[in-house]
Amino acid sequence: MKNFKIVLFLLLISLSPNIFSQENIKLFIKVKDEKNKPVPGAVILIDDVKQNRVANLQGVFKIRLQKAPKTITAFSPVIGVNKIDYQNGQNNITIKISKGENLLYKEKNLKEQSVNPQQFATIYDYLRGNVPGLNVSGTNITIRGFNTVNGNTEPLFIVNGTPVEKSTFSLIIPLEIEKITVLKGAETARYGVRGANGVIVVDTK
Known part of the structure; x- marks a missing residue:
């Protein structure tokens, strides 16, 4: 039994680099307008995929990802859209969008998912x-x-x-x-x- 435990321990050690090398990234995204005010209800896209939740009333969006994204986009039909490149190791992200900037932004090649506000879904x-x-x-x-x-x-x-x-x-x-x-x-x-x-x-x- 003792020998079995030793073998099992050695096996776990040999596998641990692969286990712990898997990325698990938690992002804290703040969406603000040109006056540095939060943008509630902003639609968030990770690598051009629309998420099924929106920024809360404080303009904050939290998400946990298995791997680092390449781009993050924040969109508000009232204000506009801004797309940024993700910097490796960055967890707290602020995205600012300006009034009227790209207001007619069209989604292309996005995964259709409905947003989920409080009373009406869409x-x-x-x-x-x-x-x-x-x-x-x-x-x-x-x-x-x-x-x-x-x-x-x-x-x-x-x-x-x-x-x-x-x-x-x-x-x-x-x-x-x-x-x-x-x-x-x-x-x-x-x-x-x-x-x-x-x-x-x-x-x-």
């Missing part, structure tokens, strides 16, 4: 439960009373006065919404052909 859940006059099926939105125009039923999306793509609209955090207005008929005239299927106007906090 902007589509918010629209389905709070905004009358809309038909919301999954991520498809149509404004009631509008017919197909050139085979397209998608309305125009306006966020804080700026037309945005649906991919950007989809990233809006429900907790950031201040007001949503649905425009029909003559109200869409100033948007021309782009507003042919109606307009959804979102103002954020």
